[in-house]
Amino acid sequence: MTALQEPTALQFECETGNYHTFCPISCVAWLYQKIEDSFFLVIGTKTCGYFLQNAMGVMIFAEPRYAMAELEEGDISAQLNDYEELKRLCLQIKRDRNPSVIVWIGTCTTEIIKMDLEGLAPKLESEIGIPIVTARANGLDYAFTQGEDTVLAAMAHKCPKTVKEEGEKEERNAIQKLLNFGRKTEDVSQEESEYADHPPLVLFGSLPDPVVTNLTLELKKQGVKISGWLPSKRYTELPVIDEGYYVSGVNPFLSRTATTLMRRRKCKLIGAPFPIGPDGTRAWIEKICSVFGIQPQGLEEREAKIWESLEDYIKLIRGKSVFFMGDNLLEVSLARFLIRCGMSCPEIGIPYMDKRYQKAELDFLEKTCQEMGVPLPKIVEKPDNYNQIQRIYELKPDLVITGMAHANPLEARGINTKWSVEFTFAQIHGFTNARDILELATRPLRRNNNLKELGWEKLVKEEAKV
């Protein structure tokens, strides 16, 4: 056994932080679609606007419910009054779109000029009569998906504490009522009994609606009831969160939200691996069940069945290696799943590693490596892309998961790449979506298998300098 030479615990390293990722303001692109009655106002410069319009491609043309409050020289030098300017724009938004909430996204510029968004918001909120949520999703502090984390942490403060009046409750449960198709209360309460008796559970993390439904049903099968979801489809339907509620995250980049829910809303966090891949989904459900003292039913078979159905894809990657350059914080969960699929992984780059929030996932990664008999990966926080590329040249991994800035140049040098951002936008959670992850991960291998005979692998003239 080589086990003795291999490190027995995960190694953590931290590099220079010179890496490519998306600016965290990109979270408006998926959050405005998720929260249907919201409007996102990004208070920043042309640079922010240019990024959004180019990164979001065609979405910009679908009359998005987001806009830039573009700062001009007068704003920077405080010749213009921030409050008056924001009021003017927010009134315009109210008039044109009438949203239920306006989310202000603070950027690098508002940080540097110290624009007091958190202070201005409550005042303006009461003046114009629309709730304003302030999130500082800037590139000074955060990377890519962490933008969602800042927004959800800010929203956690806005969740109601209790269901106050009957009327409100009725409205809050409108969807539920619709689902019950107007059945009488007795029938509904009978349905309620399908659930085990456990304290309320609220899940956090923005997922596409089909995935929400899917995970909800998955837990329902175990008798676990989800009382709410942060965020919900509409701002007006934010879940009730009271002291003592249980919460669990569905994505690895939500550490601030988790902290806020624990410290400010006095919730109990269920720390579990994330429901990415059939192994992750099963571990996630099992952990939730164990907290509630429920004996999970049929999970092992369910997982085995999913693995069976993935075999055609797994065949393609078994024994191959994958290198994560790191840009969206999904890396640990994806690596753990791909290692379970039979891949090896020398390096997991990641923008930021919260070892407490991700503890269960990290333990699970370690366990998976041991069970699969592959060396433990090196986890590189704040990676340095230049150094990583040198390591890629040395290691020659079969697959590099990376941002678009490096994908084409690496492909031209004969290295298979998968664009990492696709994992953020694809549906990857739960048992059913495991196939989608593999569909993405195997695509470069399948494509290059098709082209193998042509001998066109290296398409740059000079060998890259090492």
Next chain:
Amino acid sequence: MKLAYWMYAGPAHIGTLRIASSFKNVHAIMHAPLGDDYFNVMRSMLERERDFTPVTASIVDRNVLARGSQEKVVDNIVRKDGEEQPDLIVLTPTCTSSILQEDLSNFVDRAQMDAKGDVMLADVNHYRFNELQAADRTLHQIVKFYLEKAQKKGQLPTGKTEKPSVNIIGISTLGFHNQHDCTELKRLMADLGIEVNEVIPESASVHNLKNLTQAWFNLVPYRELGLATARYLEEQFGTPYVDITPMGVVETARCIRQIQQIINSQGAEVDYEEFIKEQTLYVSQAAWFSRSIDCQNLTGKKAVVFGDNTHAAAMTKILAREMGIRVVLAGTYCKYDGEWFTEQVSEYCDEVLISDDNAQIGDAIARLEPSAIFGTQMERHVGKRLDIPCGVIASPIHIQNFPIGYKPFCGYEGTNQITDLIYNSFTLGMEDHLLEIFGGHDTKEVITKGISADSDLNWNKEAQTELNKVPGFVRGKVKRNTEKFARERGFSEITLEVMYAAKEAVGA
């Protein structure tokens, strides 16, 4: 503060990066927060670039905010100098560094002491200039830097080349069809017997910049990029320049005549009139197209043109002067250079619009209801919404505007490309219009999996009329769905009732 959904020209640093990454072996280091290196994605995706984009960021984070960049920028410059050995490193300020007001030029001086290559600070203020202005300034700055350096060292070559020669100034990364235009311009120069001395900035080496002075004249094909450099070269070295964009038959001829005048005044004896005639009448198809029946049908059709100065002005002139199309509105988003635009196009259009507010342009298009639009990707989407065809003639652009095939806009081949673009836009519009009137193509719809178009189903008269009211682009699908529905339920005749039932069944 300004409420904005869309912008035509990018921020200043994009212009600087476009220039830096166009040169060979020049590296740009942005003083910017995490995520601002989006330029690399654009270059890698849009241009399908095989090489790593020579742009890195010296990250501005919380620590930098608290203590200043201190050694960080200097270290990053020196490190990059060692790793890639670039000839020049351009330190690029962003909106963030503009307000931090760190002494970047001091960092440059310090880094220069340890770096083997040259180090320079791009002199662009984010809040004063946009992408295009910044690109123009940066190119000027780099050229000036290297000419002065050569002058100091006494390495500036003296005299002109033996034969008439030209510098082509302004071809750059992420420029609209720049690569193809460059090839076409080189061909044109070869046809005219003019040597191409240097092309900048695309693929140029900074070491060759000192040779710029050897050219007989400079050609600046685009209004937005290169004029500052050409003016500098004229002032300092007396090199005349031609700034007529050779786009369209008439303008190309005008450009060539200007070149003729300039080189003849320096002792060449050339007469390009024969060449212009030959090309115009027989090589370019555009002049013949203007005479043809096809183009006759376009007479008096209404068009709206919007884009950058170069392309919108050239397009307006082509449409009005060469094809007899009525340009009801010509506009540009180059507000800083609006006077030039107005002067160029006012005799060729009804109305001039100088604005970078997309809503204003969209509203103008809706009000004027042209038969075709020639604009940017944004106008294309306005066109989609209003059902008006659009040819894309200027940035901002998407990946489909970086074609692999040869598609110049300049020179004689450019005139052919533009003719196709214009004609295809209008024909589509006409065809669509005719379809509306006559209720669609009179073709057999494919309704079964096989190739035979025989249908065993009868459409009664009302149902048939109703079907014809369905917009052409979905009619086939509606027909197929209805027949599938009828077949499944064993109806032999399709009536209005069956149609609606089918519609409800598929929930469309």
